Amino acid sequence: MRGIGGERLARLQENAANIRNICILAHVDHGKTTLADTLISSNGIISSRMAGKLRYMDSRKDEQLRGITMKSSAISLHYNKDDQDYLINLIDSPGHVDFSSEVSTATRLCDGALIVVDVVEGVCPQTHVVLRQAWLEHITPCLVLNKIDRLISELKYTPLEAHLRLQQVLEQVNAVVGNLFASGVLEQATQKNAEKSSQPSDSQGSESNGEKILYDWSDGLEETDDSNLYFSPDQGNVIFASAIDGWGFGIDHFADMYATKLGVKVEILRKTLWGDFFLNSKTKRIMKGAQVKGKKPMFVQFILENLWSVYDTVLVKRDKDKMQKIIGSLNLKIPARDLRHNDCRVHLQAICGQWLPLSEALLAMVCQKLPSPLDINLERIEKLMCGGFRRFDTLPQQSQQLKSAFERCISGDDAPVIVYVSKMFAVENLNLPKNKPKPLSDEELQKRHQEAKERHALKVANQMSNTAEEPNPDIIKVDPSQNGIPLQDVHVNKPPEEKEEDGDTFLAFARVFSGRIRKGQKLLVLGPKHDPMTALLKGDGASHSCGEGIFSGRSISEFVVNDLYLLMGRELELMDSVPAGNVLGIGGLEGHVLKSATVSSTVACPAFTTMTFDAAPIVRVAVEPKHLADMPALVNGMKLLNQSDPCVEVLIQETGEHVIVAAGEVHLERCLDDLRERFAKIEIKVSEPIVPFRETIIIPPKIDMVNEAIDDINQVQRTRSAMSELESEISKDGSLTIKTANKLSTFKLRALPLPEEVTKLLDENTELIKILDRISAAWLAGKTSEEQGGEKLTAEALAKLLEFRDDLETAFANAGKKWRGAVDRIWSFGPKHCGPNLLLNRIDGYDRPTIWQCLGGDEGDVSRDCAAPRVFDNSVVSGFQIATFSGPLCEEPMMGVCFAIENWLIEESTESNKFTFPADKDVNNRINNGVETQDTVPRQSENVAIPVRNVDSTSNIMPELSSPGLAKSFASDCSSPLIGSPDVNSELMPHFTSRGYGPLSGQIISTVKEGCRIAFQIRPQRLMAAMYKCDIQATADVLGRMYGVVSRRHGNIQREEMREGSAVFDITATLPVAESFGFAEEIRKKTSGSASPQLFFSHWEVVPSDPFWEPSTEEELLHFGDKADYENQSRKYMNGVRRRKGLYVEKKTVEHAEKQRTLTRNK
């Protein structure tokens, strides 16, 4: 290996105080990999001439081809400063929005980050994202203002203008940090307040009695110290650089230099070289107010002007004499080879690279300003070990004790081993060190030489003696007596079998947080569901058999550490052991870890908090092999692909389609390339992208397609009569009455569009709703959620839930009178018990416990005196869940729909025995128990509640069923516990098991489902399209062409701003995901490459046109023609999805078929 050698790096790994784990983060193309090249060249791994050209960390072919990084990769570097040896574990990350999951996996392993910003482009969308990522992971950032050379040679700024621009960019970055800080402080304040209010304290007793406590939200902001938070050159955490030209500097460099020249103290210069200070040439004093007085700031006078003059001399004037003078005055030694070069850029790089070496400036800042693993922040440890709403002090004692090992980063033999694997990555077997030719020692060389000689002698002897028998040319016979080579027939001409070197090995990209990981050591892999409390109660990890991976569904498995690697960019170096504080690659985890995991020597270690991914996978395609026989290879390849990428999802739909879900078009392309060339190695066919839609209803529109007012306000939309075989009736006011097949139960329900604000709230709080649903289900079953294996509701979660409820209440109140009291009438959320649709209980006299009741009072006991849920309550919920999971338009999930059940009757089979719940409590109780009435209602509900829980347990499975095609299996899953439990359905309720129609619970499920669908269809239905937010930077001359592309694809321009002092426009637009394929490419082509958009998923938007619209009024007929051959956008989307799913598509057949008849054939 080039560089300083693996052994020396291994020694450096032992001194945690001198280790820095850092990553480079930025928006796409801001120069991360070029910067990494400069750092790598400082270690002699690549030559300084090639730095910036090679992009060493982009080791994949497609990365080099496209010029963007797609995978984050690590390299270990050595740096010596003030006689101290430092080890820098550097991770280069991608900036493209499609690969932002790779940024998450990188930040998780680091303690510090270099945030790179292109000074011409300024703060871009991904800059926000990476700053937030660094903030969330509690890692310390430093700033690199890169591409300053562009201000000189491209924008032709004067030093003064450049200074202004640099100030602007710095302010922009600090504004983002400021926002993050403020939101962080406010969140903490909320948390503290929530904790305070949950602790009954004497002093607050009087306040909390009846009165609502008012919090002073600004409190925290004023108290918290934010002085060290911002980037500021005088603090030493900002570097000004041009990565491509290899130079960079911090203020310190010039402060030291000018301190002696000007005779001013270094400390003063450090504070005044950046900012509004100038040097009064007469008094030789540094003064404030350069801008007001029209003076040159010191930064311009002492730094930028010098730089500008070097560029001017070398690049513009090409004045060799002056260049020699500059070299002389700066005391540089430029090799003659560089000076002779024809390209003046080489001269510039040689001069600037020696005058202001970028790697030196960067590495010095990294070592001084960024923390070592020993300085790990306590808050970070707690956040890593205990995520979500769980509090660190609720962990078992043994787990809490691990914190100190973590904090001290100890690597002794008795220290617990804690390793976090943030992703798995594939390495070609050929590139593994064991398969690479090793340099031979002198002894080995001699031995080989001897062996070759002997073999040759033997061959000659054989030829001489063996004249009678003609040897087979394909077979080489080797004498076993010679040199220990076994006798074997080697068929030279036959194709070689698959060698061990072919294929890939998966390694874990990991960091040791505590202890020392050794080759051959047995460790535990802790899956995300691992709970130290239960594991400790069960006993230690002895029961976990080796080789049983998390794929077996267990949360703990044991594995033997196979190989340990030092990550050196494209190369790997074998290690025997790695101490705490280092980033490394681990072999042997392939069968144990799918994407990420915690590895430890003790079960007391909790599973680390899952990483936050900003880009959700949204683009899906179905793949199939070109030759059917290759199917197994495809399935295997997809498995490998899934493991090799933190963000991709692979699934097999019920229809048998193999689907890949990726974060964006570029990501998808990379996944398909990997599948073709690396993991499956077969030819594949890829379907058109499958785009998700949502189905919704809207308030009846008041104008038609030609902007004429619609007279009939109570429009009840046409429904297809064939839709349901159940008896149903639609009333004029839009409500629907529907009966079960056996006519024993009748529902009156209605579908309403939810207010937009409510839908948004529901959509944003999925996690909270999941928690609420779990706790509510447990509460209804009369158990605490812990008994159900759920988590204890922390004060923070409770506060958040109450806040969510308040927000919902306000949103409903804002939406008008008809929503009054809706919050307390929520029956369920759907689909999957957590979606953005509501089931409301509007049944008079049915006082079902509200979903919020589980939150009030201690363990909810106080409020348990309300009516128990009716029997079959749960079947209604199941029906609603199925209905919302796939709507009638094209079987896509619903969004923003509220189903209000207004009446629910259950009749006995004989007319005389008619009854309505809950009026007849006796019957109700009898149904619940199958025995005579008991006194306590809550207990009685338990019999019913057990199946309720069963149903709910399927909701744990549901999140994985992301394919709409699985709706059917979901339906059967949900209903099975109820239908199949004889004690509830047939024995206990003999009068409800009906003749020929199946149990009533099943009938209710299908009736409610059918009812919801019809109620939905009698409203004006619309599709909702997934929308991308799209940021484009374009110059004025290509603006028109760019707008053309956006509008042709049904995009909307949201914002257009001209960037100060330049001809560049920042444009923000929204674009339907369905129209986005090839968008980036088209924009690039149309604008000759000068504009390139960044797309990221933003929200769901209603497609304005009605998918079923046909011209009906005279004006519409006039305008659109009576054939309606104009297909609207919404119908196009709907039919596209229906066609793909094999559903019926209403087609307009050709009206005058004779025109198309082939006359000759029909004669």
Ligand SMILES: Nc1nc2c(ncn2[C@@H]2O[C@H](COP(=O)(O)OP(=O)(O)OP(=O)(O)O)[C@@H](O)[C@H]2O)c(=O)[nH]1
């Ligand atoms: N003018 C100028 N160009 C630069 C500088 N640094 C990098 N570049 C160019 O910017 C382009 C992108 O550089 P990369 O280093 O690949 O950028 P990146 O941030 O790694 O990009 P991704 O990994 O795709 O996010 C390349 O063409 C570089 O040559 C610089 O300081 N000045």
Ligand SMILES: [Mg+2]
């Ligand atoms: Mg890069």
